[in-house]
Amino acid sequence: MxxxxxxxxxxxxxxxxxxxxxxxxxxxxxxxxxxxxxxxxxxxxxxxxxxxxxxxxxxxxxxxxxxxxxxxxxxxxxxxxxxxxxxxxxxxxxxxxxxxxxxxxxxxxxxxxxxxxxxxxxxxxAVYGLPEVNREQIRQAQLVACPGCYPTAIQLGWIPLLARGLVAPEGLIASAASGASGAGRQAKVDNLLSETAGSFKAYGAAGHRHLPEIEQGLGDVAGGPVAVTFVPHLLPIVRGIHATLFARLLASPPDLQALFEDYYRDEPFVDVLPAGVLPQTRTVKGANRCQLSVIVPQQRDTVVVLSVIDNLVKGASGQAVQNMNIMFGLPETAGLEQIGLLP
Structure with a gap:
């Protein structure tokens, strides 16, 4: 115990x-x-x-x-x-x-x-606690830095492309939106129900604290510097992050659907949706799961990845428990097999 x-x-x-x-x-x-x-x-x-x-x-x-x-x-x-x-x-x-x-x-x-x-x-x-990248280092770690919520959703979306050198690392764009719980439990006027309901807004557009974490993690995967333009938004919901990620393809793409499915085939908490199915925050609510889809609109040179997580589970506490399981040699899914809540 x-x-x-x-x-x-x-x-x-x-x-x-x-x-x-x-x-x-x-x-x-x-x-x-x-x-x-x-x-x-x-x-x-x-x-x-x-x-x-x-x-x-x-x-x-x-x-x-x-x-x-x-x-x-x-x-x-x-x-x-x-x-x-x-x-x-x-x-x-x-x-x-x-x-x-x-x-x-x-x-x-x-x-x-x-x-x-x-x-x-x-x-x-400190070992950066994104299991899909650093699982072996996490096993022996004494100190694990659990990733932030936006960095988790964004990195999991781009990692397969950067790992294969398929996209330009200097022109990555992330437009991501979080539920109000991402701001924490302290009282803030901007997070009151009467302020957020029926509204949608950007914040931290000039620079958000999660940006250097995102660029550091993606740079490790890419094997060199990356440059990300990251604009976060506030959603009028309690839980959830939806990230829309844009990158320029360096060549005619292979079968990206098969690439993503193969890359995450053995990952218990990353779910690549079938081609043409787009993820929703509601389907991962309460679950330690990231759902992804990848498309190339109009078959041009821009690839779009859609990534959703529950910011409090895979984006925080669930991922922390996942790290603990790895550190102590337990089944990685122990205590984390909750199914997303619907409706």
Whole structure:
């Protein structure tokens, strides 16, 4: 039985971890932290968990966390990097859902997050937790940086094309839209129902923090620099990401449908839809699954890939559990076989 701690249990990714781990037969959650809610029972804050947990939220205690086999950080940036060095020194393995260890270049991280990195020496040791690319490194990792939601959907869409050198790496365009839960659980006027319902808008068009992560990951696959134009949007839904990806083909394309199907044939959480079927966010809601389709409109020189995920599952907590399963030699699908919710 894997003894697990969760730092940051009151946000959407924290409660999603609790939901998924409640059905995982190989895991015991022994502590979950929240400074604001310390002493309050978890099932008082989240009644959907009644009967599954007897825990109360606790103040973060490095000694208690260090006694765990693995600690998830479901926190904003700049929290994990304060505690991770001490936990790693104690032999505890880490899956960080924040952005603290996703970018290998400390100066680049500081440029996008506006502060110095507290443990830059660990950046080179963190394994980027996209299983479809780094599964073997994840197996031995002590520190896994779980990918962001937009980067997961976008990279999984482009990876087969870049890995085969079929598209121009300098002209990639991603237009992607997320449900409101992607902004977190804190109160913001822009995320109120009355502000988002019946509306659709772009944000972060001049530059979004997920861009360097996307370019770093795709560059690793392409074997050299890539340049991505990334514009995120806010959807008037709670969960889901829909990414529409454009790239210029370098030659007459092979059978791209067969290419994608073959590339992801053995991936349990990537589903390449039949030719002509386009993915919808509703079909992956609640599931640790990315659904993809690939088309070449009018048979010209632009390929379009459509990619959908649930931003809280494959885009965050589900992928974190997937990483944990790999790290501890468990079946990769353990605790993650939920089917998407319809309607």
């Amino acid at each position: 894997i003894r697990v701690g969760i730092v940051g249990g009151t946000g959407y990714t924290g409660v999603e971890l609790l939901r998924l781990l409640a059905m995982h037969e190989g895991v015991e959650v022994v502590t979950i932290t929240s400074r604001a809610e310390a002493g309050r029972r978890v099932d008082e804050q989240f009644p959907n968990l009644r009967g599954y947990y007897q825990l109360a939220f606790a103040e973060p205690d490095p000694g208690v966390l260090a006694s765990c086999d693995l600690v998830f950080f479901a926190t904003p940036h700049n929290v994990a990097m304060q505690l991770v060095p001490e936990l790693l020194a104690a032999g505890t393995r880490i899956v960080d859902l924040s952005a603290d260890y996703r970018i290998r270049d400390a100066a680049l991280w500081s440029q996008w997050y506006g502060e110095p990195h507290a443990s830059p020496d660990l950046l080179a040791h």
